[in-house]
Amino acid sequence: xxxxxxxxxxxxxxxxxxxxxxxxxxxxxxxxxxxxxxxxxxxxxxxxxxxxxxxxxxxxxxxxxxxxxxxxxxxxxxxxxxxxxxxxxxxxxxxxxxxxxxxxxxxxxxxxxxxxxxxxxxxxxxxxxxxxxxxxxxxx
Numbered sequence: 001x002x003x004x005x006x007x008x009x010x011x012x013x014x015x016x017x018x019x020x021x022x023x024x025x026x027x028x029x030x031x032x033x034x035x036x037x038x039x040x041x042x043x044x045x046x047x048x049x050x051x052x053x054x055x056x057x058x059x060x061x062x063x064x065x066x067x068x069x070x071x072x073x074x075x076x077x078x079x080x081x082x083x084x085x086x087x088x089x090x091x092x093x094x095x096x097x098x099x100x101x102x103x104x105x106x107x108x109x110x111x112x113x114x115x116x117x118x119x120x121x122x123x124x125x126x127x128x129x130x131x132x133x134x135x136x137x138x139x140x
Contacts, residue, residue: 001045002038002041002042002045003042003045003046008045008049011046011049011103012049012050014103014107015046015049015050015052015053015103015106016050017107017110018050018052018053018106018107018110019110019111019112020052020082020083020110020111020112021052021053021054021082021083021110022052022053022054022080022081022082022106022109022110023054023055023056023079023080023081023082024043024046024047024053024054024055024056024078024079024080024106025055025056025057025058025066025070025078025079025081026039026040026043026055026056026057026058026076026077026078026079027058027059027060027063027066027067027070027072027075027076027077027078027079028040028057028058028059028060028075028076028077029059029060029061029075033060033075033076035076035092035093036075036076038093038095039076039078039092039093039094040057040076042093042094042095042099043055043078046102046103052110053106060072060075060077070085070089072089074091075091076091076092076093077089077090077091078090078091078094078102080102080105080106080109081109082109082110082112083112086109088105088109090102090105097137098137101137
């Protein structure tokens with residue numbers, strides 16, 4: 001188990017706030033992938049804590065159709081989506097502070113509201129071509 005019992009209780013409580021179902025889609029492989037196994041295990045534990053969270057696991061090498069459909073180019077990768085795919089991808093193992101970000105992202109997607117200020121939404125609506133945004137974090 002990746003999560004301690006106390007942590008599982010806290011996560012279960014947070015996941016009770018999910019409004020709508022969440023799909024976690026994990027791209028992994030067994031060999032030559034640092035943290036693939038740990039990522040899958042963690043996602044399985046999170047999924048077990050709420051009936052509103054489902055998990056699909058695909059092999060990065062052999063499940064090419066799914067990999068291409070979600071535009072996954074590295075592993076471990078986790079797609080976080082609700083009723084639709086917002087393009088949110090998490091690469092690497094979501095541990096430490098990143099685990100809190102994973103849970104918060106799940107809650108935001110489930111609620112259907114990004115939490116962005118109206119001014120930010122207005123400016124984003126003015127974009128006239130696709131935007132690819134990446135946020136990098138590193139444990140400290």
